[in-house]
Amino acid sequence: MILVANKEQNMKKQEITSIEKYRPVYHYTPKKNWMNDPNGMVYYDGEYHLCYQHDSNDIIFSDMSWGHAISTDLVQWEECAKAIVPDNDGLGMIFSGSAVVDKNNCAGFGVNTLVAFYTSTKPRQQQSMAYSIDRGRTWIKYIENPIIKNEEWDSIPDDFRDPKVIWHKDSQKWIMSLAVKDHIEFWSSCNLKDWTKDSEFGQGVGSHGGVWECPDFIELSVDNDQTNKKWVLLVSINPGGPNGGSATQYFVGEFKDVDGQMTYISSQKDEKWIDYGTDNYAGVTWSNVENKAIAIGWMSNWDYADKVPTNNWRGAMTIPRELELKNIEGEISITSKPAFALKQIIGAAIATIDDASINSNINVGEELSSSRIKVKMDICDIKDVGIEIGNSKGEHVKIGYNKLDTYFYVDRSNSGENSFKSGFAKLHKAKTNRNLESLDMEIFIDKSSVEVFFNNGERVMTEIIFPTEDFNMVKIFCDNKIEIREFDIKRISLI
Template identity: 70%
Template sequence: MTIVEKYRPSFHYTPRKGWMNDPNGLVYFDGEYHLFYQHDNYDRVFQNMSWGHAISTDLVHWEEYPKAIVPDDDGLGMIFSGSAVVDKNNCAGFGANTLIAFYTSTNPRQQQCMAYSTDKGRTWTKYSGNPVIKNVQGGNIPNDFRDPKVIWHEDSQKWIMSLAVQDHIDFWSSRNLKDWEKESEFGHGSGSHNGVWECPDLFELEVDGDKNNKKWVLIVSINPGGPNGGSATQYFIGDFKEADGKLTFISDQKDEKWIDYGTDNYAGVTWFNIQNKVISIGWMSNWSYADKVPTENWRGAMTIPRELKLKNIQGDIIVTSEPIEALQRKFEHTIATTADVKINSDIKVGKELSSSRIKMKVDIDEVSDVGIEFSNRVGENIRIGYNLAKWYLYVDRSNSGKVDYAPILNKLHKAKLERRLDKLDMEIFVDKSSVEVFFNGGEYVMTEIIFPTEEFSMVKVYSDNKTEIREFQIESLSGI
């Protein structure tokens, strides 16, 4: 008999049971996308961390596999977050095209270890020389020393490891993936420092698709310190190159820039070995309440995968996020169009709304507040919109259902704008327990988890003045 779980998502990855947080070891190899993650399949709270494992051929359909890397009697403790690479040139000596994972062990202090797989990620062997970067008591490294993200740096012909070290990022280099040397640090005096830095990632992107204009991007998660409370992920744009004989990240950015202004996209990192694109996924929760969400059997979901790009918008270069194309093609059944919309009136669309994508474009010349509302028969709702009077985009989930387990849920979550928008363009993905909102082609993103006591079944476009709807379409999911 199939058991239907009330809040189990339709198109977001969740483990069958137990706790899940950070995505780990994202790597593409031989037609398969590997998603590892912090996992405890014995409980719904953070403890006994291992690497869970799922595989997809399209980043949409996932198959859960047995846990990949687990604690054992090596004395090094739990398996914390990290990354994975394809060692195509056999730098480490385990064989060409070996998958090599890097993770943080916890005992007696946080140190960096490695494991390898020669069977396409199905089984893993811990390196006998672990840890590859030691952290001894009384040394000059704090205990907050974790989340190794390894990339290949073509210019230097070296492997580069980014590490979160309390309030900054360390960069280390290696030629054989076993012996590592510290290169430099970044972060002192830059960005948000209202919490511990975690889960770094470093990658290069073209600006507006121009191959002759590239920038390096460093993303760093922080807990707490997010723009709307709790945990969130910031980013920096700059260059990664040799300076004074050391490889270092250089950025003149002092202000805070955020990958996502919602409260439920944390610890996101990108896949290694995807050509010509940078695709990321994040943990769809927040450390302020992750252990209190009202799900059964499991806790924790992943965001939808997103392609990251660099765009120059009125002289400001920013990271944008767009839902991957493979997922977009899965929404095929139209349940409402522009012809169905009447401003400030409900459209009854039924339970298909709880697994849907909404596209909406409106002109907003004389409007001070405009948006869209999802609601149900018992009066619960979530409102997503734009306040022109005070220049912010927002999500209000304070009346979305079960919200009493965390004060942060009762706040209006905002993305403050640097300029006034003359139109509102939204693409919204609604699942059983989440909304992901992409404003103006991913220029701003807000991800929020929700737990309505009854599924949302009605939609309303609201406005406090005359509004012209340019596009409106709701499509439900098929095929997952």
């Protein structure tokens, strides 16, 4: 009987392992079912709240509500009861939105109440509100929802969603940015309940391959100069990304009163992207975080999100990232770097510069599927250089810089399982206008993803992958001589 019991236990363990094969180690995923856009992200009383689009019953996008997780450190997450769910109010599903701390009791729900804004889906997309008086543990829908109506006879299209609300100090008003089909609208309020449309931005600028979604609106200093600040508008678009499918673009500009209406103005001509990989979408920042802009995104792509080979769950979040504005050779751009909090889970080195060699494998056992690689190189006389991570089956991902044609890249053409979607297995590029003499890369590897920060986050690429066997080999490759200035691989663990 004992042998039979052990056999049954082993079979069950193998079944669970198979189901959870691609479950990330240090990226947030729900325990089960579908997840997409991050929502309702607010920091309050020492806790980061991460809500997200979640389906209660299936691993496909269907019955949307707000899932909810809480962390004190941006690393360890506790999945909580759902925050906001559909009910019999007749307003339908709970689509994406945001949350704020009402420090001055503008809405009348109490000082420091957490107030969330979301899109209701029936009979058309409209904006609604909920609030929490117990530090985000339970949420009460505002009895007079929707707060911004969208009647059939209105001129507003049905694509009217994803409210991001901020407090604008200069105007002493709350500002809501809304995605409206092919542009962003800015609305203002003094009490969070009554809203007036001020202005529009976006028609004829940026990428317009598909509908605009999930805006974010943040003020950032340029090169940490507090006297030189710009307003940054993040807009996710599907399709229309730089490497296909969905992605998040951004604009840099000014936000000011024009003839009594708060108006966004940007002279930006070129398309700019938060992430040039295919798997960082709908990313937004936490509200109520002082002196930092910390963002997180949905680590997937609408091209194949409902087809990826995970069995009882679908969807993960990127690692949290700190966004900054930098003047790079006369052009003001966003740079991204891994949030400082991640340092606490980066452990002992499993390879160092003493192990580094050119064009030959470094075997690192089984640790590479949850690790971070850092490398800095002088690359004066080369055409192509980078790092390849792989396994004994010949599956691999190449991450590098093509100096001849000046682009960074991630090539997942041979990264493992890819039959679920034609075109998934491809080389993806992030163009840069500079011919570099040195290259640094910080690469975060998890069970089913790679996130690459090139040259201190000047370009970022996030890609999901599905190797059939854990990666356990690393190779530095190039077509000529290089000098390795820094190299290490470190284990990442939540324990």
